[in-house]
Amino acid sequence: MCGIIGVIDRSRQRMDGTGIRSALSRMDERGSGEGAGYAAYGAFPDYKEYYALHVFFDNPHETKPLVEDELSKWGTVEYQEAIPTFEQANIRKLHIPWRFFFKPDIHLMPRSITPADDIVTHLVMKINSSIPGALVYSSGKDLAVFKASGWPEEVADFYRIQDYKGYLWLGHNRYPTNTPGWWGGAHPFNLLHWSVVHNGEITSYGTNRRYIESYGYRCSMFTDTEVVAYLFDLLIRRHGLTIETAVKALAPPFWDEIDRMPNREQEIMRAIRLTYGPALMNGPFAIVVANHDSMVGFTDRIKLRPLVSGESGARLYISSEEAAIRTLDPGVGDITMPRAGEPIIGRAQ
Amino acid sequence: MSIGSVPLRYRISVDRDQCMLCGRCVDSCPYGVFRKEGEQIHVNSRVCVACHRCISMCPRDAISLVERPVDYRSHPIWTPQVREAIYNQARTGKIILSGMGNAQDYPVIFDRLVLDACQVTNPSIDPLREPMELRTYLGKKPSHLNFKTVEGDTVLQTILSPNLMLETPIMIGHMSYGAISLNAQQSLARAVTECGTFMGTGEGGLHESLYPFQDHMIVQVASGRFGVDINYLERGAAIEIKIGQGAKPGIGGHLPGEKVCADVSCTRMIPEGSDAISPAPHHDIYSIEDLKQLVRSLKEATEWKKPVFVKIAAVHNSAAIAAGIARSSADAVVIDGFRGGTGAAPRVFRDHVGIPIEAAVASVDAKLRSQGIRNEVSIIASGGIRESADVAKVIALGADAVYIGTAALVAMGCRVCGTCYKGLCPWGIATQRPDLVARLDPDYASVNVANLIHAWTLELSELMGAAGINSIESLRGNRDRLRGYLLDENIMKVLDIKTVGA
Numbered sequence: 001m002c003g004i005i006g007v008i009d010r011s012r013q014r015m016d017g018t019g020i021r022s023a024l025s026r027m028d029e030r031g032s033g034e035g036a037g038y039a040a041y042g043a044f045p046d047y048k049e050y051y052a053l054h055v056f057f058d059n060p061h062e063t064k065p066l067v068e069d070e071l072s073k074w075g076t077v078e079y080q081e082a083i084p085t086f087e088q089a090n091i092r093k094l095h096i097p098w099r100f101f102f103k104p105d106i107h108l109m110p111r112s113i114t115p116a117d118d119i120v121t122h123l124v125m126k127i128n129s130s131i132p133g134a135l136v137y138s139s140g141k142d143l144a145v146f147k148a149s150g151w152p153e154e155v156a157d158f159y160r161i162q163d164y165k166g167y168l169w170l171g172h173n174r175y176p177t178n179t180p181g182w183w184g185g186a187h188p189f190n191l192l193h194w195s196v197v198h199n200g201e202i203t204s205y206g207t208n209r210r211y212i213e214s215y216g217y218r219c220s221m222f223t224d225t226e227v228v229a230y231l232f233d234l235l236i237r238r239h240g241l242t243i244e245t246a247v248k249a250l251a252p253p254f255w256d257e258i259d260r261m262p263n264r265e266q267e268i269m270r271a272i273r274l275t276y277g278p279a280l281m282n283g284p285f286a287i288v289v290a291n292h293d294s295m296v297g298f299t300d301r302i303k304l305r306p307l308v309s310g311e312s313g314a315r316l317y318i319s320s321e322e323a324a325i326r327t328l329d330p331g332v333g334d335i336t337m338p339r340a341g342e343p344i345i346g347r348a349q
Numbered sequence: 350m351s352i353g354s355v356p357l358r359y360r361i362s363v364d365r366d367q368c369m370l371c372g373r374c375v376d377s378c379p380y381g382v383f384r385k386e387g388e389q390i391h392v393n394s395r396v397c398v399a400c401h402r403c404i405s406m407c408p409r410d411a412i413s414l415v416e417r418p419v420d421y422r423s424h425p426i427w428t429p430q431v432r433e434a435i436y437n438q439a440r441t442g443k444i445i446l447s448g449m450g451n452a453q454d455y456p457v458i459f460d461r462l463v464l465d466a467c468q469v470t471n472p473s474i475d476p477l478r479e480p481m482e483l484r485t486y487l488g489k490k491p492s493h494l495n496f497k498t499v500e501g502d503t504v505l506q507t508i509l510s511p512n513l514m515l516e517t518p519i520m521i522g523h524m525s526y527g528a529i530s531l532n533a534q535q536s537l538a539r540a541v542t543e544c545g546t547f548m549g550t551g552e553g554g555l556h557e558s559l560y561p562f563q564d565h566m567i568v569q570v571a572s573g574r575f576g577v578d579i580n581y582l583e584r585g586a587a588i589e590i591k592i593g594q595g596a597k598p599g600i601g602g603h604l605p606g607e608k609v610c611a612d613v614s615c616t617r618m619i620p621e622g623s624d625a626i627s628p629a630p631h632h633d634i635y636s637i638e639d640l641k642q643l644v645r646s647l648k649e650a651t652e653w654k655k656p657v658f659v660k661i662a663a664v665h666n667s668a669a670i671a672a673g674i675a676r677s678s679a680d681a682v683v684i685d686g687f688r689g690g691t692g693a694a695p696r697v698f699r700d701h702v703g704i705p706i707e708a709a710v711a712s713v714d715a716k717l718r719s720q721g722i723r724n725e726v727s728i729i730a731s732g733g734i735r736e737s738a739d740v741a742k743v744i745a746l747g748a749d750a751v752y753i754g755t756a757a758l759v760a761m762g763c764r765v766c767g768t769c770y771k772g773l774c775p776w777g778i779a780t781q782r783p784d785l786v787a788r789l790d791p792d793y794a795s796v797n798v799a800n801l802i803h804a805w806t807l808e809l810s811e812l813m814g815a816a817g818i819n820s821i822e823s824l825r826g827n828r829d830r831l832r833g834y835l836l837d838e839n840i841m842k843v844l845d846i847k848t849v850g851a
Contacts, residue, residue, distance in 0.1 A: 200471070201470050201471040203471055203816060203817035203827075204822075204823030205827075205829055206745075206826065207822070207823055207825060207827040209829075210718055210828075211718075214721050215721070238493075239494070240495075241494070242496075242503075245496070254480045255484050256480065268505050271491075274486050275490050275491050275724070277822035278822060278825070280820055280822050282817065282818045283818070283823075301819065
């Protein structure tokens with residue numbers, strides 16, 4: 001099950017978290033009260049030059065020094081704080097959420113074209129795979145992920161997301177089957193600038209994970225969704241593909257369709273499928289992926305999970321359900337349903 | 350004559366009440382088991398190989414066959430097979446020859462692996478209603494693509510190497526003209542053409558009558574270089590360098606002169622009646638860089654238009670060897686497991702040298718991924734693929750496609766009697782004797798083989814659909830969808846799979 005939603009304001013006007021909270025709560029039928037989460041882009045205008053590393057500590061006294069030690073090897077922490085939380089009846093505070101504003105020293109990664117991103121990726125993989133009791137769950141600049149075990153409204157109130165503003169929000173209402181109760185298992189999943197909310201199950205996970213791990217990524221969250229974030233990072237940031245091409249690699253048209261395409265298009269599609277076969281995502285899914293400049297929603301190749309979208313002025317909405325979009329914006333115009341594998345893309349100016 | 354005769358391996362008996370003395374058994378058996386004298390069929394069971402030709406031709410079901418009608422004193426170590434091998438060698442002082450695949454009682458890993466299926470949380474896909482893609486491309490793939498925008502149009506900058514396109518990941522492996530008959534090769538060639546897949550020529554050249562099917566044939570270059578010229582290379586859809594074979598890793602091949610008839614001699618480009626000996630190593634390959642040069646020479650000769658495969662036997666070091674092959678210009682590596690069949694191999698090699706294909710594919714795929722060069726070569730698994738489930742399992746372990754050999758022969762009637770090396774195959778498959786070859790009618794045999802490939806392809810689609818997968822690339826290397834059932838922990842580690850229930 002699971003319910004997902006995303007909204008982008010293409011003129012980068014920031015919205016507070018009130019709207020997304022009520023929209024996600026509208027889809028409580030799709031969840032079970034064991035996990036919910038939000039992501040906000042544009043959350044930290046005062047620290048927008050710094051990577052905002054969000055970490056769940058099981059016991060900060062033990063593990064925070066280890067994380068700080070790791071960070072100090074690769075750069076400097078400008079500011080850090082315990083993320084403010086507010087007690088909710090149904091949320092047991094299993095982890096202490098912490099926030100570091102971090103600046104990597106790019107001279108330490110001399111042969112990279114994106115040294116800062118590479119350092120932060122390395123740190124995320126290193127900390128998550130080698131420091132038990134510490135989990136970096138959000139690592140991009142100017143963006144925050146809020147997630148915990150609970151209903152969407154409880155998680156929203158736990159972090160008071162109405163106090164944060166963003167021009168792009170994602171939300172996820174979880175019906176867990178895999179790792180219930182574990183905060184790390186709640187969505188959104190994030191790596192650097194990429195955040196993902198996902199409804200479904202990726203039957204090709206074993207293939208995708210082995211593919212992405214051969215490029216140095218380490219899957220550490222025991223769930224299929226994190227590979228989506230890593231695949232976007234690989235295809236778009238490291239391989240330089242456009243969002244459209246990346247989506248075509250992950251949810252490509254069928255060969256029957258490709259064989260009927262005009263020559264040049266056919267050649268491109270064939271090359272994409274040959275090259276990125278191991279990145280193809282199979283199984284039922286609807287996904288919304290975001291970075292600082294865009295939001296894209298798409299489904300699996302035969303659309304086994306629902307996804308609809310709507311527009312209103314500068315705003316584009318993508319969600320599992322029309323009701324959620326209408327809750328967020330009663331004035332929204334037509335609701336459309338994308339075809340299987342067809343991306344809906346919203347770009348910020 | 351101190352050892353005496355060994356007990357019968359098979360006893361043939363004829364039910365006199367049923368027998369109508371039609372004499373079909375006499376005509377069927379090239380080994381001379383039957384003779385008709387007066388009003389009776391007489392039997393010499395000692396020469397029987399259990400090929401079942403007589404049984405399948407008898408109109409009255411009058412013939413029965415019993416294996417090992419004479420018991421030895423039972424002993425767990427000194428089995429009848431062991432004792433008989435000793436008697437045989439005590440008498441001859443020679444290497445024991447054998448046919449078909451490994452006959453030793455090793456555990457079969459495939460039979461200790463189970464596949465996954467979807468329930469509730471992800472829907473299974475019905476191949477009758479939804480598209481199911483088995484199309485497979487074999488060859489080098491780029492690690493990433495470069496695009497350029499020219500006047501608003503996206504233009505692909507990366508040039509792709511030629512790949513073979515298969516409509517199903519099931520191919521037929523290399524069995525040469527010489528080892529098998531021309532009718533057998535023609536049947537296989539017609540079947541693969543019909544199914545949109547490929548077959549290997551083996552190291553026996555490409556007979557003229559197969560030219561119409563050349564777009565579906567992979568021509569082999571082995572250590573004897575039989576039948577190799579530019580015409581041969583250019584006709585093939587791809588070229589395969591054979592380094593070794595799963596049934597006999599580390600040794601060469603030997604086609605006895607009796608099998609080299611006029612036609613075989615022309616196709617192989619060797620004198621009629623001469624033994625065709627393929628040496629153990631290629632005499633121009635003594636290291637990985639020599640192999641690289643041969644790959645490049647073949648590529649140059651064919652203007653870089655053909656994929657070049659390299660076939661090795663599955664041995665301990667397969668993974669490292671495959672990594673070396675991936676660094677050459679080769680497009681695919683064929684791994685031939687120790688259950689692979691053969692027309693003739695020393696029994697000691699067939700039964701004791703090499704490793705199973707399941708472990709070899711798993712370690713090759715893992716090694717290539719760990720070095721970031723998995724895209725440089727496709728992996729073709731062969732040797733011991735008996736049914737569609739084996740295909741699904743070996744692809745999930747990391748293979749791109751499979752070669753089948755024995756299974757295709759069985760589809761043409763072969764009873765796996767294992768006596769191919771005698772050249773008297775009563776089914777017209779592993780023989781060059783014209784009257785026996787004529788028994789195999791390509792019009793029918795090709796349909797049987799095509800039926801087999803179709804049937805496995807359908808079963809593969811159903812297995813994938815049940816696993817919620819609609820494209821073969823999502824099954825490839827997807828070891829999460831396999832579980833080991835009573836496999837030991839070390840093997841599961843090599844296969845990178847979990848146990849059932851985990």
